[in-house]
Amino acid sequence: MQKADRFCSIHKLPVFFILILSLIFASCGGESKNNVTEGIKDQILHMGNGTEPQGLDPHVVTGVQEFNIIVALLEGLVAEDPKTLEPIPGAAESWTVSDDLKTYVFKMRKGAKWSNGDPVTAQDFVYSWKRLISPGLAAEYAYQLFYLKNAEKYYKGEIEDFNEVGVKAVDDSTLEVELNYPVPFFLSLLSHHSLFPVHRATIEKFGDIDSRVSKWTLPGNFVGNGPFVLKTWELNKIITVEKNPLYWNADIVRLNGIHFYPTDNEQTEERMFRSGQLHLTSTVPIDKIEVYNEKSPELIRTYPYLGTYYYMFNTLRKPFDDPKVRRALAMSIDRRQIVERITKGGQMPAYAFTPPNTMGYTPEAAIPFDIEGAKKLLAEAGYPEGKGLPECELLYNTLDAHRKIAVAIQQMWKNSVNVNITLVNQDWKVFLDSQRTQNFLISRASWIGDYPDPNTFLDMWVTDGGNNHTGWSNKEYDSLIAKAAQTIGQKKRYEYFQRAEKILTEEVPILPIYTYTKISLIRPEVKGWYPNVLDHHPYQYVYLEK
Amino acid sequence: MFKIILNRILIAIPVLLIVITVTFFFIRMAPGGPFDTEKVLPPEITKNLNKYYNLDKPVFLQYTDYLKNLTHGDFGPSFRHSNRTVSEMIFTGLPITFELGVYAILIAICIGIFAGLLAALSPNSMQDYIPMSFAMTGICMPSFLLGPVLVLIFGIWFDLLPVSGWNTLPGDKILPSITLGATYAAYVARLTRGGMLEVMYQDFIRTARAKGLPEAMVVMRHALRGGLLPVVSFLGPAIAGLLAGSFVVETIFQVPGLGRFYIKAAFDRDYTMILGTTIFYSALIIFFNLFSDILTSWLDPRLREH
Numbered sequence: 001m002q003k004a005d006r007f008c009s010i011h012k013l014p015v016f017f018i019l020i021l022s023l024i025f026a027s028c029g030g031e032s033k034n035n036v037t038e039g040i041k042d043q044i045l046h047m048g049n050g051t052e053p054q055g056l057d058p059h060v061v062t063g064v065q066e067f068n069i070i071v072a073l074l075e076g077l078v079a080e081d082p083k084t085l086e087p088i089p090g091a092a093e094s095w096t097v098s099d100d101l102k103t104y105v106f107k108m109r110k111g112a113k114w115s116n117g118d119p120v121t122a123q124d125f126v127y128s129w130k131r132l133i134s135p136g137l138a139a140e141y142a143y144q145l146f147y148l149k150n151a152e153k154y155y156k157g158e159i160e161d162f163n164e165v166g167v168k169a170v171d172d173s174t175l176e177v178e179l180n181y182p183v184p185f186f187l188s189l190l191s192h193h194s195l196f197p198v199h200r201a202t203i204e205k206f207g208d209i210d211s212r213v214s215k216w217t218l219p220g221n222f223v224g225n226g227p228f229v230l231k232t233w234e235l236n237k238i239i240t241v242e243k244n245p246l247y248w249n250a251d252i253v254r255l256n257g258i259h260f261y262p263t264d265n266e267q268t269e270e271r272m273f274r275s276g277q278l279h280l281t282s283t284v285p286i287d288k289i290e291v292y293n294e295k296s297p298e299l300i301r302t303y304p305y306l307g308t309y310y311y312m313f314n315t316l317r318k319p320f321d322d323p324k325v326r327r328a329l330a331m332s333i334d335r336r337q338i339v340e341r342i343t344k345g346g347q348m349p350a351y352a353f354t355p356p357n358t359m360g361y362t363p364e365a366a367i368p369f370d371i372e373g374a375k376k377l378l379a380e381a382g383y384p385e386g387k388g389l390p391e392c393e394l395l396y397n398t399l400d401a402h403r404k405i406a407v408a409i410q411q412m413w414k415n416s417v418n419v420n421i422t423l424v425n426q427d428w429k430v431f432l433d434s435q436r437t438q439n440f441l442i443s444r445a446s447w448i449g450d451y452p453d454p455n456t457f458l459d460m461w462v463t464d465g466g467n468n469h470t471g472w473s474n475k476e477y478d479s480l481i482a483k484a485a486q487t488i489g490q491k492k493r494y495e496y497f498q499r500a501e502k503i504l505t506e507e508v509p510i511l512p513i514y515t516y517t518k519i520s521l522i523r524p525e526v527k528g529w530y531p532n533v534l535d536h537h538p539y540q541y542v543y544l545e546k
Numbered sequence: 547m548f549k550i551i552l553n554r555i556l557i558a559i560p561v562l563l564i565v566i567t568v569t570f571f572f573i574r575m576a577p578g579g580p581f582d583t584e585k586v587l588p589p590e591i592t593k594n595l596n597k598y599y600n601l602d603k604p605v606f607l608q609y610t611d612y613l614k615n616l617t618h619g620d621f622g623p624s625f626r627h628s629n630r631t632v633s634e635m636i637f638t639g640l641p642i643t644f645e646l647g648v649y650a651i652l653i654a655i656c657i658g659i660f661a662g663l664l665a666a667l668s669p670n671s672m673q674d675y676i677p678m679s680f681a682m683t684g685i686c687m688p689s690f691l692l693g694p695v696l697v698l699i700f701g702i703w704f705d706l707l708p709v710s711g712w713n714t715l716p717g718d719k720i721l722p723s724i725t726l727g728a729t730y731a732a733y734v735a736r737l738t739r740g741g742m743l744e745v746m747y748q749d750f751i752r753t754a755r756a757k758g759l760p761e762a763m764v765v766m767r768h769a770l771r772g773g774l775l776p777v778v779s780f781l782g783p784a785i786a787g788l789l790a791g792s793f794v795v796e797t798i799f800q801v802p803g804l805g806r807f808y809i810k811a812a813f814d815r816d817y818t819m820i821l822g823t824t825i826f827y828s829a830l831i832i833f834f835n836l837f838s839d840i841l842t843s844w845l846d847p848r849l850r851e852h
Contacts, residue, residue, distance in 0.1 A: 051810070055628040062583060138594035140587055156590055212598060213623040213631075235630070235638050236802035237712065264810070265797045267694065268710055272800070275701050275709045429578025429815050436586065446584070466586040 034276040035259075040525050040544045043256040048269040048281040052236050052262040056217040058196040059132045059139045064535075065282070067193050069260055072241050072539050073224040074196040077106050077125065077175070078187055082541045083530045085452055087187040091120055091197065091225060092175070101182035101488055108173040112248045114199050115222075115229045122169035127209075128197040130162050136210030141194035147186065149178045182488055185453040191536075192451065199223040227253045227540045236262055254543035273521045279544065280529070281521040286401055289344050289519065299521050302346040303531030307448035307516035308353055308457065311394070311409075314441050315509050316471035319381070319389055326508040328377040330367045332416040333409055335513055342404050345519045350512035352505050354457040354497070358533070361454045361494050365502040367512070371416045378417055386418030394421045396444035397431040405513070406444070435469045443469070448516070452533060454497045455484065461504060472509030551840065558832045565828045566616070566821065570609055573820050580625040580815040599625060612821070621822035626814050632822035639804030640826075642712060646722055646795070646803060647788040651781070653727030654734050659777065661731070662738025666773070667765070669743060677735060684732030693725040693798040710800035722799040726792055730784055734777055742773035775845055782838020786831040 035046045050065035058070050079090035092106035112120040133142050133155045146152040149166030153159045166178030179186065189195060198216075202223045207214040215221055222230040227250070228241035242257040244250065261278065263269035266285045272278045284292065284300065292300040313320040320326055335349030348356070352363035375385070383389040394410065396402040406423050413419040421442070426434060434440050447467075449456040459465065459481050463473035477500050484496035504510070518535045528541040581587070581595050596602040600611065615622060621632035661677035668674060700721060701709035708718040745751065746769055754764045793805025804823065811819035 052627075054626050057628060060628050135590075135594050136598070138591060138598045140581070140583070140591060140595070142591055143588050212628050215629055217629050234802060235627075235635065236806055237800075238714070261800070263800065264806075265800075268798055268800055271694075271697055271701065271709045275705070277708070277710065277715075427578075428813060429582055430576070431578075432582040432584065433577035433579075436582070466588060 036276040036279055036523055036525075039279060040546060043254060043544055045255055045258045045280070045526070045539070045542060045544065046278050047258065047260060048263040048272065048278050048283075049239075049260040050262065050282045051264040053239070056222065056230070056233075057212075057214070058193040058198065059128070059137060059141070060212055061193070062140050065260075065262070069239060069241070070193045070196065071226070071536070072228040072258060073222065073226045073230055074193070074198075075226045076190045076192075076196045078190045080191045080536055080538060082528065082536075082538050083532065085188070085532050085534060085536065087191065090191070091125075095187075101184070102179045104177040104179075104186065105170075106175040106177070108175065109248055110173065112225065113246045114225050115244050115246055116199070116202075117246065118199070118201070118223075119172075120197065120225050121172045122175035123172065124197045124200060125175050126167055126169045127200045129167050129195070130165075131198065131203070131209050132194055133165070134210040136208075137212055139194065141192070144189060144192060144194045147179050147181075147183045147189075149180055181486055183485075184488070184490065184493065185451050185455065188451040188453065197225060199225075227538075228255075228258065231257070238262075249540060253540050255539060258539060270521065278521075279523045279526050284345070284519045284521055286344065292521065298524055300519065301522050301531070302517050302519045304348070304355065304357075304533055305448070305516040305518040305535055306355055306358065306452060306533040307446060308350055308355060309347075309405075309444075309446045309513045309516060310350070310353065311442050311511040311513065312445050312470045313509055313511070314438055314443075314469075314471060316438065317441060319383070319392070320441060322381050323507045324377045324381040325383070325389075326511070327367070327506070328374040328381070328417060329413060329419065330508045330511040331370050331377070332374040333412045333511075333513075334369060336369075337412075338405060338408055339514050342408055343401070343514065346517045347514040348517075350515045352501055353461075353510060353512050354454045354501060355449075355515040355533070358449070358454050358457070359452045360490075361497060363501045363505075364498050365505040367505050367508065374417050378419075386420075389419055391420045391422060392441045393424050394442045394444075395424050395426065395431065395434060395440040397428050398425045402444055409513075438469055438471060442511075445469075445510075446516070449534070454494070455481075458497055458500050458504075459485075461509065468509075470509040472507065474503055474507060477503045550843075551836065554836050554839070558829075558836075561832065562825065562828055566613070566825055567609075569821055569824045570612065571605070573815065573817055574605060576815070578815055580817060582815075616825075621825075622818040624811075624816055624819045626811070626816045626819070632818050635807055635819065636804060636822055636826055639802065639807050642801060643789055643792055643796070643803035643805055646712075646719070646726060646792055646801060647785065649719065649723035650727035650730065650788055650792075651785060653723060654730035654784075655777075655781075657727070657731040658734025659738050659774070661735040662777075663742060663765070663770075665735070665739040666742035666746065674739075678739065681732040681735040684728050685736070687728070689725050689729065689794050690798065692728055693721070693795060696721050696725060697798075710798075712799070712801045712803075718799075722795050722801055725798070726788065726795045730788065733780060733784070737776040737780055738773065741776045742769060745769045745772040748772070771845060775842065778845060779838055779842050782834045782836075782841070783831070786827075786834040789830060790827045 039046050049068055053066040053069060054061045054063060056066065056070055056073065058074055075090045077090055077092040078087040081088050091109055091112055093109040095104055095106045097104050108120065108122050114120060129145055131137060132139050133145050133151050135155055135157060142155055150159060150164045151166065154162060154165050168176045170176055202216050202221065203209065206216040206221060219230045219233050227244055227247045229244045231240045231242045233239045239260040240257060243253055243255065247253065263272065263282060266283050269278070269281045270285055270288055273281050313326050315321055339347040339349055351366035354361065354363050356362040378384065378386060394406055396406050403425065410421050410423060413421060435443055447457060447460065460467040461472065462468065462478045462481050480496045480500040484493045487493045487496065522529060525544050525546055527543050527545050529537050581592065600608055623631050624635060627635065661681060665674040665677050697709045700707045707720055708715040711718040751764060751769055754768045792803060793809050795801065796803045796805045807819065808823045811823060
């Protein structure tokens with residue numbers, strides 16, 4: 001009986017199970033720490049950074065989240081002014097430009113060091129740029145250097161000798177760069193991560209000049225010349241960097257470190273922000289924008305971003321081979337409603353392709369919002385009241401935000417000009433394949449500028465341009481873009497661009513919808529985080545203060 | 547017994563080979579390649595990329611090359627993460643997913659068996675209805691709903707537990723484990739109840755009672771062993787499912803486990819990573835099914851004889 005008593009009451013079992021459960025988590029118990037307040041004390045910035053980076057090799061990676069980390073670890077010849085993005089001295093102390101704008105001579109900064117103590121020299125840049133255009137490395141951004149004399153030939157294997165390429169170390173502290181033709185935005189290109197230097201001895205220790213798969217970017221191996229050094233990297237969890245005492249301008253760096261969190265789920269990121277784990281997010285879920293705007297506007301920040309959300313037409317297929325049909329559709333959507341009712345993030349309706357105020361350039365031409373005019377155009381094209389127009393497909397990549405916009409536009413076309421379209425969505429990679437093979441009639445698209453210059457938007461629509469999936473071609477347009485590329489004075493250049501933009505708004509191979517904004521959640525304690533159109537924030541100038 | 551195990555292992559090899567073959571060719575058939583981006587690359591760059599990753603060779607040759615490397619245990623480098631190999635990534639993610647899975651399964655077993663027992667001991671009373679309604683809710687509630695709700699209550703309103711992370715802040719393992727375990731706990735509860743009810747009316751239980759054993763002894767010593775059979779056969783596939791299906795919970799809670807790599811790899815068309823993880827998961831599922839079969843036959847003498 002005594003033995004049986006031990007099992008006597010089955011109702012005591014809950015105690016037993018609760019005991020087990022608490023044992024499981026015994027190691028986890030304790031007070032929850034708050035990154036935001038701790039971070040302010042220790043000058044450690046905690047930021048959400050989109051997805052897990054592909055890597056940290058400046059010559060191999062392509063995305064924004066990689067750039068956000070690399071810019072802390074490496075510095076190009078020129079850096080960016082945190083407010084205006086104007087080129088300011090970086091690894092180069094100063095530079096001179098020849099009158100024809102084709103030759104640049106950079107004076108390297110005296111005393112600039114790699115994080116292992118080696119001096120940063122002109123040869124480092126020659127080596128790094130050679131690496132970028134080594135065919136074996138297959139760098140996605142190799143074409144960024146094709147402006148250099150003979151660089152493209154070297155990449156294609158037409159010449160073997162790298163000495164013929166337009167970059168030369170005259171001595172340790174002088175770098176001479178020769179271009180094919182004047183490139184007005186060349187200095188801005190230099191702050192792109194693909195043109196950043198890498199440490200030769202480190203690269204060669206872990207592989208060859210053209211090894212894509214290499215361990216040199218791992219913590220402990222990485223040698224950089226930027227304001228921070230790589231400390232830890234846990235896949236899908238966190239990347240941390242700490243202040244680099246050997247950085248030439250270490251005196252102005254106030255942060256002691258940055259923690260980058262790969263946050264591919266924006267809802268999770270928002271929750272992390274709300275619970276005090278992040279100072280700053282990479283984005284804001286659409287459904288939360290209004291809530292923050294109303295309840296805590298001091299935490300949400302919106303500023304223009306150098307990008308355009310648009311639809312493109314396949315101009316090789318009926319009925320969009322007729323510019324009148326394209327223009328009619330472009331004239332009959334109410335962009336203001338889309339940005340005010342759907343996207344709600346302060347986006348601006350776009351009536352031309354290049355975003356307004358791109359380095360002082362604002363398109364003068366505009367696609368009007370004119371339903372009556374659109375009806376007239378459709379009638380002229382042979383489809384009065386939309387009659388006879390076949391039902392067309394609108395393709396977008398699977399994402400709720402795109403679907404909402406597509407549904408709104410579908411309704412607008414139905415109501416205003418009686419044009420019926422059906423919506424089709426595809427997974428991202430399938431969608432890209434459809435675009436590339438021109439297997440669409442109307443397709444959603446977006447373009448984010450690579451550098452602050454109208455050229456990054458307008459040169460993509462030249463005949464057979466790699467990103468021109470519309471099949472559209474216009475000789476006059478091509479020649480205007482070509483002329484602008486050869487022109488030195490900004491005023492004259494912008495005139496060519498204005499004329500090109502006018503052709504674009506008349507022929508409408510693409511239908512601009514809105515200009516992007518960058519929206520993020522940011523603690524008011526984060527200082528020195530200035531709004532700019534590329535969303536670049538050099539961390540040297542960032543600090544945390546109550 | 548030994549023969550059965552050997553048999554099953556031998557069958558596993560062609561099964562794995564079929565999985566590899568189908569995956570290998572299917573991912574290559576899917577439109578869009580690993581290096582397609584919104585900004586189209588100049589053709590000569592694409593050519594060099596394909597060359598670097600052997601994608602310029604005929605597909606069948608790529609296949610035999612892959613199999614050849616596989617026999618040396620080499621899954622190749624990840625297409626997307628240039629400084630990591632697939633094996634490295636699997637073995638970074640796996641321990642975390644495994645740990646999460648263990649906690650979840652412990653929660654599922656503890657809560658599930660307890661609730662099922664409660665319900666089975668006095669069927670059709672409040673003691674039955676209350677846990678079973680919870681179980682029903684648990685089965686119906688998907689983790690992408692339960693997770694954020696738990697976060698809202700315990701992470702944000704009461705500020706008791708961290709809302710995300712793994713092994714960074716104290717207590718950050720609790721919410722993901724509960725979220726992942728809840729659905730399974732619910733299944734276990736229902737299975738335990740069913741199994742126990744069946745056993746409780748059998749003759750040997752009546753005999754046990756007739757011998758004068760106290761009720762608790764009858765349940766723990768005699769009924770439980772038979773009553774838990776359905777739970778055990780469920781656990782094998784469940785553990786495999788937990789490991790393979792934890793990606794939702796991993797995403798919600800920023801847990802750096804294997805599930806997130808798997809899904810991301812599929813979207814990125816990271817061919818080697820997709821193959822590596824698929825092979826790995828297939829092996830895991832085969833193993834756990836085998837494991838639960840062995841366990842079932844140990845618990846149920848009737849199966850052993852066949």
